[in-house]
Amino acid sequence: xxxxxxxxxxxxxxxxxxxxxxxxxxxxxxxxxxxxxxxxxxxxxxxxxxxxxxxxxxxxxxxxxxxxxxxxxxxxxxxxxxxxxxxxxxxxxxxxxxxxxxxxxxxxxxxxxxxxxxxxxxxxxxxxxxxxxxxxxxxxxxxxxxxxxxxxxxxxxxxxxxxxxxxxxxxxxxxxxxxxxxxxxxxxxxxxxxxxxxxxxxxxxxxxxxxxxxxxxxxxxxxxxxxxxxxxxxxxxxxxxxxxxxxxxxxxxxxxxxxxxxxxxxxxxxxxxxxxxxxxxxxxxxxxxxxxxxxxxxxxxxxxxxxxxxxxxxxxxxxxxxxxxxxxxxxxxxxxxxxxxxxxxxxxxxxxxxxxxxxxxxxxxxxxxxxxxxxxxxxxxxxxxxxxxxxxxxxxxxxxxxxxxxxxxxxxxxxxxxxxxxxxxxxxxxxxxxxxxx
Ligand code: UDX
Numbered sequence: 001x002x003x004x005x006x007x008x009x010x011x012x013x014x015x016x017x018x019x020x021x022x023x024x025x026x027x028x029x030x031x032x033x034x035x036x037x038x039x040x041x042x043x044x045x046x047x048x049x050x051x052x053x054x055x056x057x058x059x060x061x062x063x064x065x066x067x068x069x070x071x072x073x074x075x076x077x078x079x080x081x082x083x084x085x086x087x088x089x090x091x092x093x094x095x096x097x098x099x100x101x102x103x104x105x106x107x108x109x110x111x112x113x114x115x116x117x118x119x120x121x122x123x124x125x126x127x128x129x130x131x132x133x134x135x136x137x138x139x140x141x142x143x144x145x146x147x148x149x150x151x152x153x154x155x156x157x158x159x160x161x162x163x164x165x166x167x168x169x170x171x172x173x174x175x176x177x178x179x180x181x182x183x184x185x186x187x188x189x190x191x192x193x194x195x196x197x198x199x200x201x202x203x204x205x206x207x208x209x210x211x212x213x214x215x216x217x218x219x220x221x222x223x224x225x226x227x228x229x230x231x232x233x234x235x236x237x238x239x240x241x242x243x244x245x246x247x248x249x250x251x252x253x254x255x256x257x258x259x260x261x262x263x264x265x266x267x268x269x270x271x272x273x274x275x276x277x278x279x280x281x282x283x284x285x286x287x288x289x290x291x292x293x294x295x296x297x298x299x300x301x302x303x304x305x306x307x308x309x310x311x312x313x314x315x316x317x318x319x320x321x322x323x324x325x326x327x328x329x330x331x332x333x334x335x336x337x338x339x340x341x342x343x344x345x346x347x348x349x350x351x352x353x354x355x356x357x358x359x360x361x362x363x364x365x366x367x368x369x370x371x372x373x374x375x376x377x378x379x380x381x382x383x384x385x386x387x388x389x390x391x392x393x394x395x396x397x398x399x400x401x402x403x404x405x406x407x408x409x410x411x412x413x414x415x416x417x418x419x420x421x422x423x424x425x426x427x428x429x430x431x432x433x434x435x436x437x438x
Pocket of ligand 1: 259
């Protein structure tokens, strides 16, 4: 059955979810406080670079099944279900800042006169959903006629559309049969027959999301700690990851060693989980997470120090080429980007840093220059750093590039370059955790 659905918040998560809901056959209105973004989205264009999103927006704004507004009054009496897809950035001390959720609730609640379900998709500290429900019921004319459920989103940037249309699993956190039935209905036609569904209470749903992100972060920090061990003992972390990854209980994914994790989700979500664990007296979890974070931060510092070493112990006035600025390939997102932390660190030590990224556009900032090609970045460089593993960097021609640099030294911070090609072309190629003979 076609439902009338609003999606509040239209950034990565909300824009993709709104388009996905329209693709599933529902009538959708996306709401955002930013009029420029609403205008762009209404014209069927995307304000973010996300594979497959724009065609979906164009398709459904054209069919009339999807539109966007800044006006909460348009959705309050229209929608059967309101999805909350707002950001929960890092606040003081790493706690989740819930102000966007609160202000959305405060805008929506006083207008609610018809019974509805409010479904959270944002990543939140456990306990948030019920607090939001109390806030809604207090302010809404319909009172207890509004109910909250939690349906966390696991989408990855660069695969957001795919993850929305073909999720690994769905989580329905509810506290009434009616709310569960509504969620089943929303997802029924397209996917519940081929997608595992976990039906649970709301607290479990909130925790599932942060547990997933923490576990992914843990895998990365574990393999990076093993990379340090390989470095110390002369082993090879890539072969090690391949070998342990063949064990189905472990799996090979998220065992790529290198600069570690960044982006708008993993770092902030695990920091917020640590704060919440402390609030609830679960010190053992916050300590665990802090260890994961410390390894991750250490990788960035280690790489910057390695670059300084390779430059002869001092980078003052020396040109360093940085390949990659996005926090991972396939996105233009530079939030908490490991590449930029390394670049900042080297700039602070006096280096002349030149950055090239195929997608990310950096706001003009002091410290480093963004250039338009790999060649411009490498011209006169004393050390080259490969920090975001864009596929095109694997196709580079080490012979030709060798003519541009001052010293043929490259540090592969993502362990993805074909080492023999670079070494055969006379480069010194350094990879943390991989023996230099590979
Ligand atoms: C992540 C989760 O995957 C997603 O489920 C959640 O909803 C949001 O957070 P995303 O931030 O898009 O998604 O990025 P992801 O692909 O998970 O990568 C996170 C970071 O880990 C990147 O910086 C990536 O470079 C790094 N990474 C990933 C590694 O260092 N090694 C790996 O093996 C995998």
